[in-house]
Amino acid sequence: MTFKFNVLYRLGAWGAAACMVTICALVALQVTFRLVDALLVLVGMRRLGFGITGLSEVASYLLVGATFLGLAYTFVHHAHIRVTLLISRLPSALRAWFEVFCLLVALAISLLLGYELVELARESLEFKDVSSGFLSIPLWIPQAVLIAGVVLLCLALAEALVITLRIAIREPDSFRETTATDDSDIQ
Template identity: 30%
Template structure:
């Protein structure tokens, strides 16, 4: 079951990772259009900045799990690489547990925020009047995926955490 969950999460993270890359490209195109419209044609848009911020929120928050999956999150190795391998493993286990707990907490708080937003039908305070649940959904989705990725890291690197012990001749999860 763990390997199935891991494969599903990897595929989902990859899809969202590529979508985040396309979102950043789209955001760049929108902002380029805004600059040209504003400074060349003296006709700024009313939507470019707001839509760019919403795209940015989704790309950064939803793409975080992919970044963690491929090991590209910022790490401060200057001190850690001087420790023994055993100490490094303890630190990685501890930081993964803390990351998982923090991400799970933010996910729950994000859902609480969404409930209030939906209850009061909150809209952006701009002429676009975008329902705020759309950009706010990026928070629980992104941190939920990040929580799942921390669980996968813990299960793959520390098999006793997931209850999946490596048997003789078995490939690592």
Template identity: 25%
Template structure:
């Protein structure tokens, strides 16, 4: 039994959002663990003990959380957009601006992901490690960082495809719910 094509789009969108929600929860837990580590290190420094490396680890965590968190922000329509012109347009005009915005975002994310790979490849090739007491093999945090950019690229490209399908079917409200911008007026209500 196959699903009707019109039923596949909401299902796919729901799955992407569910995955990104899980990613956001995991990223939040990692941030909480990082805060606890930093607080413990600060408290222990008062008695002359230190883990060492808490600042290094927190830097890696921030890079990983930022790259992975962008896909969550994307599906929650949390990316900042200037909607001065968009609000003055009719539904079709807003849809075209939304399409331009998601295509630009997808292209940017793909370019960044592609440019991240040489950084990781060079790190692996050289066997680079951090010039710190932890001597962290840099391929570990860079792999997490790159994979976040790749996931963001995949999500944004999928949203481009889904938006195009919705616009071809003249489902402007659905496209707006998928990639539209939320104005302050809409956020307040």
């Protein structure tokens, strides 16, 4: 399938990658600080005591951001785990309609999740909720990243649904070839 909003999905993937790189950099920096302290103690000097306050809290928010921002990109590149044992044995026309049904269910669940996340972020803004960790991060910030990831996923699911519906109605016998991963989709 060729997705028209692939640039947005790629932007989400870059955001996910940035979250992962930031986690790696923060952890590497924390390990370096501890290593320097250990070496100073080893040679008889005093520890410097440098550390990154709230590292585990920030890393956990970044990990959730990386997960959600990458959802749409992995979906459009067929990287989500799918159980196709039953579907692969169906005739192409029936398989197309089964795919439409599955995409409708996935879109409905994703829309419900998105709605609830928006409500959660709205409440966090209204009550000025902050994290209970060391840094007191306003909770609407990580929740906004979750919302962005779910919105991208909903857009990808809706786009796949439209494409699959078009195929199911116009040319159901070509469905199998269209949904297969080909090199032109991966850039």
